[in-house]
Amino acid sequence: MNKHPQHLKGQRFRQALEDSGLSGAELARLLDLENDQNVTNWKARGVPAYMAGQVAMTLAVEREWLEGKDVPMRNSNTARGSAPKAANDSPLYVLEPMAPWDSHTPLEEDEVELRLYKEVELSSGPGKVARTEVQEITGPKLRFSRATMRSCGVDPSNAVFATNSGNSNHPLILSGATVGIDKGMTRIIDGEIYAIDHDGHFRIKFLQRTPNGVKMRSFNSDEYADEDYDFDQIMAQRVVILGRIFWWSSIRPLKGPSLI
Missing domain, CATH: 1.10.260.40 (lambda repressor-like DNA-binding domains)
Structure with a gap:
């Protein structure tokens, strides 16, 4: 050692x-x-x-x-290119053509398929109020780079994706944005963003530990007040941390709403 x-x-x-x-x-x-x-x-x-x-x-x-571990300095992925060059040497960024793909396109060596998590309405008996639950949906997949996950400290086997709904974190994470979730990181690190199953509803919040429980915060704090939950409320309301949000992306419609 x-x-x-x-x-x-x-x-x-x-x-x-x-x-x-x-x-x-x-x-x-x-x-x-x-x-x-x-x-x-x-x-x-x-x-x-x-x-x-x-x-x-x-x-x-x-x-x-x-980090000092007993592994090679580079492998086939990191050896593909060299580190960015300084100014006047060569451009730091090179735009390359985008490659379209569909569900039948084979995965590249550095790609994995992430599973979809979604808020699903469960079947209920006559006269009963329908309930929702956040669960994995078979079928849809998202292609994702192993290198990106590695840089975020995410084990690919723990990665899933979901779709954000609502503007509680606007304009940081837009409604309809795709988010990547690391299910291997459910420990609260103050100020990090987490995906939460709140009594069957999918939510994305900044989390902060408190002496009696947890505080949920929204990026759009002007419209969404902080929420404090003690340990009894967390249990009663079935608040479950699904994982840390390590990535998000979104399309930007040509006539989309103002971001500011």
Whole structure:
């Protein structure tokens, strides 16, 4: 066992940075950091967990390797291209043609199919109020990149997708947006966004722990007030955290509503 994990992580970061041809200041700009002091610190301590995925992707190395684990620095996916070049060298971004696909198109090597989660109305007997439940729907699938999930720390086997409804998080997450959910992360990290099964209703909320339970917050706080639930209410109202929202996307109609 390595007795100095921080030293190893720092060494790995220095090696990746040198191999990329970027300076610390250039990397800081690519990562949108306020200054390059963070990069200087990482050379000694290693990259913090919350930045590891983004740094690994930028430097074109494996996240697990950057974190000091016994894996190759690169594999067939990360070796496809090199790290972004500095200004005047070559463009940082290259637009490539989009490739249309359908359900019969074979998956690429770096793709997986995510399952759909949906709010479903359950059958009820005569005179009974219909209930809903959030459950997996067979059929629809979403193609997704393993590299993207890896950069977010998501195990592909834990990833599902769903569709957002309503404007409680407008304009951050639009109504009709597709969201990716990591079912492997149900532990509350204050300020993260989670998918929730609230008594059979699918909801997307920022969560914050409180001494007596949990607070749910909406990005659109002007229209949607914070909601506080104690542990008894959580049990009584069947509040279940489905997982952390790690990705979202949405179409933008030509005559869509104003975002501001």
